[in-house]
Amino acid sequence: xxxxxxxxxxxxxxxxxxxxxxxxxxxxxxxxxxxxxxxxxxxxxxxxxxxxxxxxxxxxxxxxxxxxxxxxxxxxxxxxxxxxxxxxxxxxxxxxxxxxxxxxxxxxxxxxxxxxxxxxxxxxxxxxxxxxxxxxxxxxxxxxxxxxxxxxxxxxxxxxxxxx
Amino acid sequence: xxxxxxxxxxxxxxxxxxxxxxxxxxxxxxxxxxxxxxxxxxxxxxxxxxxxxxxxxxxxxxxxxxxxxxxxxxxxxxxxxxxxxxxxxxxxxxxxxxxxxxxxxxxxxxxxxxxxxxxxxxxxxxxxxxxxxxxxxxxxxxxxxxxxxxxxxxxxxxxxxxxxxxxxxxxxxxxxxxxxxxxxxxxxxxxxxxxxxxxxxxxxxxxxxxxxxxxxxxxxxxxxxxxxxxxxxxxxxxxxxxxxxxxxxxxxxxxxxxxxxxxxxxxxxxxxxxxxxxxxxxxxxxxxxxxxxxxxxxxxxxxxxxxxxxxxxxxxxxxxxxxxxxxxxxxxxxxxxxxxx
Ligand code: SF4
Ligand code: SF4
Numbered sequence: 370x371x372x373x374x375x376x377x378x379x380x381x382x383x384x385x386x387x388x389x390x391x392x393x394x395x396x397x398x399x400x401x402x403x404x405x406x407x408x409x410x411x412x413x414x415x416x417x418x419x420x421x422x423x424x425x426x427x428x429x430x431x432x433x434x435x436x437x438x439x440x441x442x443x444x445x446x447x448x449x450x451x452x453x454x455x456x457x458x459x460x461x462x463x464x465x466x467x468x469x470x471x472x473x474x475x476x477x478x479x480x481x482x483x484x485x486x487x488x489x490x491x492x493x494x495x496x497x498x499x500x501x502x503x504x505x506x507x508x509x510x511x512x513x514x515x516x517x518x519x520x521x522x523x524x525x526x527x528x529x530x531x532x533x
Numbered sequence: 534x535x536x537x538x539x540x541x542x543x544x545x546x547x548x549x550x551x552x553x554x555x556x557x558x559x560x561x562x563x564x565x566x567x568x569x570x571x572x573x574x575x576x577x578x579x580x581x582x583x584x585x586x587x588x589x590x591x592x593x594x595x596x597x598x599x600x601x602x603x604x605x606x607x608x609x610x611x612x613x614x615x616x617x618x619x620x621x622x623x624x625x626x627x628x629x630x631x632x633x634x635x636x637x638x639x640x641x642x643x644x645x646x647x648x649x650x651x652x653x654x655x656x657x658x659x660x661x662x663x664x665x666x667x668x669x670x671x672x673x674x675x676x677x678x679x680x681x682x683x684x685x686x687x688x689x690x691x692x693x694x695x696x697x698x699x700x701x702x703x704x705x706x707x708x709x710x711x712x713x714x715x716x717x718x719x720x721x722x723x724x725x726x727x728x729x730x731x732x733x734x735x736x737x738x739x740x741x742x743x744x745x746x747x748x749x750x751x752x753x754x755x756x757x758x759x760x761x762x763x764x765x766x767x768x769x770x771x772x773x774x775x776x777x778x779x780x781x782x783x784x785x786x787x788x789x790x791x792x793x794x795x796x797x798x799x800x801x802x803x804x805x806x807x808x809x810x811x812x813x814x815x816x817x818x819x820x821x822x823x824x825x826x827x828x829x830x831x832x833x834x835x836x837x838x839x840x841x842x843x844x845x846x847x848x849x850x851x852x853x854x855x856x857x858x859x860x861x862x863x864x865x866x867x868x869x870x871x872x873x874x
Contacts, residue, residue, distance in 0.1 A: 386833075386834065389833045389834065390829060390830070390833050392833070393573040393829060393832050393833040394573075394829070396572070396573050396574070396575055397569070397572045397573050399575060400575075401572070401575055401576060401577045402575050402576070403575075403576050403577045
């Protein structure tokens with residue numbers, strides 16, 4: 370009986386509607402969370418898994434030793450590797466190293482498995498393809514990305530090192 | 534002959550003087566709606582075009598004008614084109630009897646209240662015809678819902694108008710406002726409070742705004758009656774909706790909140806202090822409060838279910854108005870001070 374009366378009062382006085390209005394009214398004056406995108410971007414962590422890249426040693430030698438661990442671990446079968454001894458010094462190197470970014474799920478397993486920290490995921494998340502075929506990242510493209518972001522990658526790696 | 538021509542030109546000039554600021558107001562109402570709803574959702578709304586995004590409405594207008602007007606091949610071409618005009622025209626015509634200040638009115642007719650009631654009901658024809666002419670099931674459903682809703686709420690709205698008519702004893706909008714002279718406590722929203730409330734709900738329902746926007750119902754019928762319209766056709770419906778919003782807000786300010794009268798009337802000192810403020814400003818301020826409330830409600834309330842709308846209209850609002858009209862009749866007969874003495 371009492372609950373019924375209470376319900377009746379609530380209905381007549383529209384308390385719940387006014388509560389709702391108060392809430393939205395409060396948010397009207399609250400701080401805004403919008404990011405002005407081209408000028409500002411959302412912060413990313415050192416572990417952010419974005420665009421893939423292949424790294425080099427400081428002397429310019431590519432790190433990858435064509436062990437094919439990344440190819441084996443990749444759950445999406447996105448990596449294709451072919452290897453041969455390099456003609457100049459007989460070192461084991463890849464002749465073909467391709468990642469299909471449409472297949473890649475950015476899981477980061479390749480980075481985990483790599484014994485020489487060659488394949489890494491950078492923080493870069495703004496990229497696009499305008500034509501079919503561009504999503505196949507060749508060795509040259511990946512190395513170029515690595516060169517571009519090397520300082521950032523190195524910094525992230527050192528920051529994350531104590532936890533590995 | 535010459536005299537008549539001059540009067541005609543003066544009337545035309547007056548119409549332009551009302552219509553141009555009104556359309557500008559509509560344009561900026563869309564901007565403010567996006568801003569306010571954005572703020573209530575912790576966003577900041579449009580801010581790219583011009584400073585603070587102030588040129589956004591013009592960018593929108595340009596975009597809509599340059600878009601292709603698509604006429605569905607199975608539609609009724611003639612009705613399809615005429616429907617947006619039918620929706621917009623009534624909401625602009627009604628402004629002819631709205632007094633902006635003492636004596637500042639295009640047509641000071643004695644049946645102003647009836648005229649507004651009649652004209653504001655007409656706009657539903659635009660929606661109905663649009664829904665019918667589109668030859669699309671969603672458009673038809675939206676139009677049907679809109680028509681049923683408008684007809685149900687018009688009754689309660691009419692009764693609310695009857696209350697105003699009884700309280701003021703006149704159908705002339707100027708007289709209605711002048712009857713409320715004498716400060717805030719003489720305004721009709723106090724003796725007519727339930728009618729004030731009912732009129733506000735009906736006004737929201739009449740303009741097909743949230744929470745009564747089942748006629749659009751994005752989640753179930755796409756966009757309702759204007760689903761087939763593109764470019765300027767859509768823009769006209771949009772314009773009509775916002776023109777109606779401004780219209781109902783102005784009407785409620787005129788009927789219940791003393792129109793252009795200053796709220797500080799008859800208060801010593803403060804009343805004199807504000808006596809230089811033109812009446813138009815007060816009307817504008819009162820209208821803006823209600824427009825803000827409309828947008829605030831849209832940002833807050835979820836959409837009513839269709840049967841709930843019908844129940845609210847027929848079983849709650851109409852009985853309330855009838856009861857209050859009887860109470861009001863007694864109050865007027867007994868010359869209840871301070872309103873009816
Ligand atoms: S991130 Fe995952 S899916 Fe992408 S290439 Fe590396 S292992 Fe394969
Ligand atoms: S990128 Fe790393 S894991 Fe993959 S083949 Fe080269 S060295 Fe091995």
